[in-house]
Amino acid sequence: MSVTVVxxxxxxxxxxxxxxxxxxxGGSAVHFSLAAGFFGDVRVVGPVGDDFGDAEYAVLxxxxxxxxxxxxxxxGRTFFWAGEYEYDLNTARTLDTQLNVFGDFAPKLSDASRAxxxxxxxxxxxxxxxxxxxxxxxxxxxxxxxMNFWIESTRDxxxxxxxxxxxxxxxxxxxxxxTEEPNLVKAAAAVRAIGPRVVIAxxxxxxxxxxxxxxxxxxxxxxxxxxxxxxxxxxxxxxGLMGYLDSQGGNADxxxxxxxxxYGSTLASFWVEEFGxxxxxxxxxxxxxxxxxxxxxxxxxxxxxxx
Amino acid sequence: MSVTVVxxxxxxxxxxxxxxxxxxxGGSAVHFSLAAGFFGDVRVVGPVGDDFGDAEYAVLxxxxxxxxxxxxxxxGRTFFWAGEYEYDLNTARTLDTQLNVFGDFAPKLSDASRAxxxxxxxxxxxxxxxxxxxxxxxxxxxxxxxMNFWIESTRDxxxxxxxxxxxxxxxxxxxxxxTEEPNLVKAAAAVRAIGPRVVIAxxxxxxxxxxxxxxxxxxxxxxxxxxxxxxxxxxxxxxGLMGYLDSQGGNADxxxxxxxxxYGSTLASFWVEEFGxxxxxxxxxxxxxxxxxxxxxxxxxxxxxxx
Numbered sequence: 135m136s137v138t139v140v141x142x143x144x145x146x147x148x149x150x151x152x153x154x155x156x157x158x159x160g161g162s163a164v165h166f167s168l169a170a171g172f173f174g175d176v177r178v179v180g181p182v183g184d185d186f187g188d189a190e191y192a193v194l195x196x197x198x199x200x201x202x203x204x205x206x207x208x209x210g211r212t213f214f215w216a217g218e219y220e221y222d223l224n225t226a227r228t229l230d231t232q233l234n235v236f237g238d239f240a241p242k243l244s245d246a247s248r249a250x251x252x253x254x255x256x257x258x259x260x261x262x263x264x265x266x267x268x269x270x271x272x273x274x275x276x277x278x279x280x281m282n283f284w285i286e287s288t289r290d291x292x293x294x295x296x297x298x299x300x301x302x303x304x305x306x307x308x309x310x311x312x313t314e315e316p317n318l319v320k321a322a323a324a325v326r327a328i329g330p331r332v333v334i335a336x337x338x339x340x341x342x343x344x345x346x347x348x349x350x351x352x353x354x355x356x357x358x359x360x361x362x363x364x365x366x367x368x369x370x371x372x373x374g375l376m377g378y379l380d381s382q383g384g385n386a387d388x389x390x391x392x393x394x395x396x397y398g399s400t401l402a403s404f405w406v407e408e409f410g411x412x413x414x415x416x417x418x419x420x421x422x423x424x425x426x427x428x429x430x431x432x433x434x435x436x437x438x439x440x441x
Numbered sequence: 442m443s444v445t446v447v448x449x450x451x452x453x454x455x456x457x458x459x460x461x462x463x464x465x466x467g468g469s470a471v472h473f474s475l476a477a478g479f480f481g482d483v484r485v486v487g488p489v490g491d492d493f494g495d496a497e498y499a500v501l502x503x504x505x506x507x508x509x510x511x512x513x514x515x516x517g518r519t520f521f522w523a524g525e526y527e528y529d530l531n532t533a534r535t536l537d538t539q540l541n542v543f544g545d546f547a548p549k550l551s552d553a554s555r556a557x558x559x560x561x562x563x564x565x566x567x568x569x570x571x572x573x574x575x576x577x578x579x580x581x582x583x584x585x586x587x588m589n590f591w592i593e594s595t596r597d598x599x600x601x602x603x604x605x606x607x608x609x610x611x612x613x614x615x616x617x618x619x620t621e622e623p624n625l626v627k628a629a630a631a632v633r634a635i636g637p638r639v640v641i642a643x644x645x646x647x648x649x650x651x652x653x654x655x656x657x658x659x660x661x662x663x664x665x666x667x668x669x670x671x672x673x674x675x676x677x678x679x680x681g682l683m684g685y686l687d688s689q690g691g692n693a694d695x696x697x698x699x700x701x702x703x704y705g706s707t708l709a710s711f712w713v714e715e716f717g718x719x720x721x722x723x724x725x726x727x728x729x730x731x732x733x734x735x736x737x738x739x740x741x742x743x744x745x746x747x748x
Contacts, residue, residue: 222623316529318646319666339625340647343661350739354650354659359626389743396742432657435703435737436696 135380136175138247138273139166139373140266141256142236143180143204146410147216150223152362158410159190161213162256162279165366168414169373169401170254171197172422173381177247179203179266181235183210193415203247210235223364224338241266248272252380254372255299257281260292267298274384277301277332277376279368285312297329300386303372306335306343318343319350332391334375336368342395348388353395356403356429363409367402370414374401374422396433400426442687443482445554445580446473446680447573448563449543450487450511453717454523457530459669465717466497468520469563469586472673475721476680476708477561478504479729480688484554486510486573488542490517500722510554517542530671531645548573555579559687561679562606564588567599574605581691584608584639584683586675592619604636607693610679613642613650625650626657639698641682643675649702655695660702663710663736670716674709677721681708681729703740707733 141163147156167178177200182190186206194201213236217226241262253270255263255278263278270276276299284292285308292312296302302309302325306318313324322333322345333345343352375398382390400422407413451468455461474485484507489497493513501508520543523536548569560577562570562585570585577583583606591599592615599619603609609616609632613625620631629640629652640652650659682705689697707729714720 222617310529317666317668319664323666337647340644341659341661343664350664352648352661352664352740353742354648354661357626357650357657357659359624359630361624392742430742433659433740433742435660435699435740 135251135383136177137170137252137254137376137380138177138179138243138250138270139163139170139254139256140179140241140243140263141166141254141258142213143178143182143186144213144215144236145185146365147214147230148219148363148365148409149217150219150363151221153409155409158412159193160215160365160410162369164194165369165405165411166254166256166373166376167194167199168197168411169370169405170377170380171199172374172401172417172419173377173397176200176377177203177250179241179243179247181205181207181210181239183207183212183235186212193411196415200246203242203244205242207235217365219364223361226365243269251275251384252376253277254376255279255295256369256372257284260284260288260295264291264295264298267295275300275376275379275386277303277372279303279372280308281305282308282311293328296325299330301332301334302330303334303336303375305368306337309333309335319345332386334395336371338367341399342371344391344395346388346391351388351392351395353399353433356399356425357432358403358407361406364406365410367406370405371398371402374398396426396429397422400429442558442690443484444477444559444561444683444687445484445486445550445557445577446470446477446561446563447486447548447570448473448561448565449520450485450489450493451520451522451543452492453672454521454537455526455670455672455716456524457526457670458528460716462716465719466500467522467672467717469676471501472676472712472718473561473563473680473683474501474506475504475718476677476712477684477687478506479681479708479724479726480684480704483507483684484510484557486548486550486554488512488514488517488546490514490519490542493519500718503722507553510549510551512549514542524672526671530668533672550576558582558691559683560584561683562586562602563676563679564591567591567595567602571598571602571605574602582607582683582686582693584610584679586610586679587615588612589615589618600635603632606637608639608641609637610641610643610682612675613644616640616642626652639693641702643678645674648706649678651698651702653695653698658695658699658702660706660740663706663732664739665710665714668713671713672717674713677712678705678709681705703733703736704729707736
């Protein structure tokens with residue numbers, strides 16, 4: 135089994151109340167692939183410039199991420215984002231966006247990437263997402279993320295793209311915006327009516343909720359006393375979730391999806407403890423499994439006694 | 442075992458995108474006591490005016506709520522609140538507040554109310570909460586709710602009152618405001634450092650989180666396609682929670698607290714399906730237990746298989 139992810143590869147400048155970094159490895163496809171890499175083979179597809187060097191490749195390679203489909207554009211510069219988080223860490227204020235090579239990105243997938251069992255279309259232009267989806271005819275599970283920008287500017291294309299995937303992972307506010315439905319249960323049902331069998335609403339510090347034909351499931355976020363930088367939380371959540379699903383042989387019944395969400399939340403909890411991918415770089419699968427078990431105990435309701 | 446609740450008894454005018462009511466039974470002590478009444482004996486303490494009539498008493502009596510300590514002020518009028526909820530139902534806009542008899546409220550507890558095992562100090566002036574707490578020396582569990590208004594205007598008194606109770610149930614935003622700590626885990630720890638053994642953060646549509654010495658627990662809200670009026674959600678949550686705890690003989694270990702939270706969330710989910718107490722008025726314990734069981738299944742993460 136293997137996962138292919140298509141999305142942004144970036145350098146980020148981030149400032150939070152707990153510190154700042156001027157230039158660190160980032161981008162949705164990077165966060166996703168590092169997280170998914172703990173569960174199996176991952177191939178990352180995205181463009182970089184000349185400034186993307188051996189040190190950056192090394193981080194990906196050390197986590198078993200295959201970088202053959204990273205397209206290096208000669209003379210180009212890598213996507214750059216600068217943002218700042220306020221006191222409560224809930225919303226990022228964008229200070230600078232330089233699309234650079236990402237502005238002309240046309241995904242080119244190798245045969246190996248097209249042959250993946252699991253496909254994740256990170257938050258990019260929905261026409262590109264759909265092209266990639268069409269190139270990967272044999273995937274068992276295809277999932278996508280998107281955001282307010284695409285809902286506003288390319289709504290029809292996004293709806294067409296959503297119709298062609300099995301799972302949608304989006305922020306709850308964006309699911310509401312997309313469907314113009316303030317009730318999340320109805321919003322998820324409206325997205326499922328377009329085609330996807332599974333809708334997962336990311337809820338930031340409140341966790342995530344799962345909607346399928348069989349019903350509803352929700353998980354809080356893993357409680358942390360120290361959150362230093364929320365950048366990459368959503369993408370590492372998606373990476374842990376999709377990586378775990380892929381490791382289960384494409385089984386995506388509700389029980390497997392629930393465990394996958396708990397793994398996703400576990401990965402995201404490590405991510406936000408430090409800046410960018412810094413915590414991820416020295417994370418181990420044992421640490422992940424240990425926190426997963428803790429997390430499961432934290433969310434269990436014991437049976438009511440007979441009294 | 443029995444529960445005493447002290448708080449507001451009111452008439453509410455409420456408008457939501459799903460309808461409106463010009464004058465319906467409300468107030469935190471009413472919502473709380475109707476919810477707690479499904480689990481055992483409840484006594485409600487609060488003031489009303491001449492306009493509080495047989496019909497209103499009847500709703501309470503039909504749910505087994507003892508109204509002996511409702512103080513009827515001759516010539517007075519009952520507390521009145523008018524509010525409107527916007528499209529997303531998250532925040533109420535207050536249109537009118539008439540304190541009426543509630544403005545001069547000085548709680549007078551009968552011996553029977555003072556002898557309760559479980560005490561809930563609903564959201565009223567913290568000096569009054571503390572006076573009541575001191576009158577009820579023998580309670581096994583005393584809990585309180587509060588709000589931004591008291592944090593801003595009577596902060597020192599509120600902190601003193603919190604020091605004297607076992608449990609605090611407040612909105613997460615208000616716990617953050619009270620402790621000036623944006624991280625909820627730290628905010629809960631700061632409240633526990635003042636005295637209470639248990640802190641429960643109400644998180645509206647996202648559910649609720651529990652903080653004790655032993656750790657953390659969180660529950661999503663029960664998912665509903667139709668929420669018509671969120672008025673009373675927090676108080677019915679508290680009522681279900683405290684009522685269940687009282688029914689367990691004052692046992693408030695973590696397992697019992699988790700079940701109590703699930704009962705609280707279950708009660709709140711019925712409450713918001715209709716206006717005010719309307720759904721509550723014909724609710725049965727069987728319906729509560731059925732939804733509680735459903736809810737438990739909705740939040741269970743199955744064990745990871747051996748693979």
